[in-house]
Amino acid sequence: MAATRKLQGEIDRCLKKVTEGVETFEDIWQKVHNATNSNQKEKYEADLKKEIKKLQRLRDQIKSWIASGEIKDKSILMENRKLIETQMERFKVVERETKTKAYSKEGLGAAQKLDPAQKERDEIQHWLVSSIDQLNIQVSNM
DSSP states (O other): OHHHHHHHHHHHHHHHHHHHHHHHHHHHHHHHHHOOSHHHHHHHHHHHHHHHHHHHHHHHHHHHHHHSSSOSOOHHHHHHHHHHHHHHHHHHHHHHHHHSOTTSHHHHHHHHHOOHHHHHHHHHHHHHHHHHHHHHHHHHTO
16 A cells, blocks of 8 residues: 555656746747757757657656556556657657758758749648647646
8 A cells, every 4th residue: 555655746747847847848839839940950950859868758757657567547547648749759850840951052052942822831830830839838737
């Protein structure tokens, strides 16, 4: 019985860290997209990477609890794992944008290829993806 309470305490602490980590990730995510110069953006991207690493470690712990037979109701663990994986997907997008340097062949090619209509479509698509991500997070926090 005492072991079960101890495990539940560990799980509760982990889930609290996940909630805090996701909130921090959200804050940094906004800062990355609102950054006005490249130095600021690079700093925030580094902070975002640190935060995603923390969340990944928490996810590993959650996955081990899900795999164990000690815990009967795993739904909250599954929800938190999915929440972290959503943030990981969002981080991949930032990482991909960062890796395409402005003066690389891809960066120069992309700048030449984008006509104004395509640029507008891309901006709308980015806004839609961002909005859907935010809505998914709100739904998973309910």
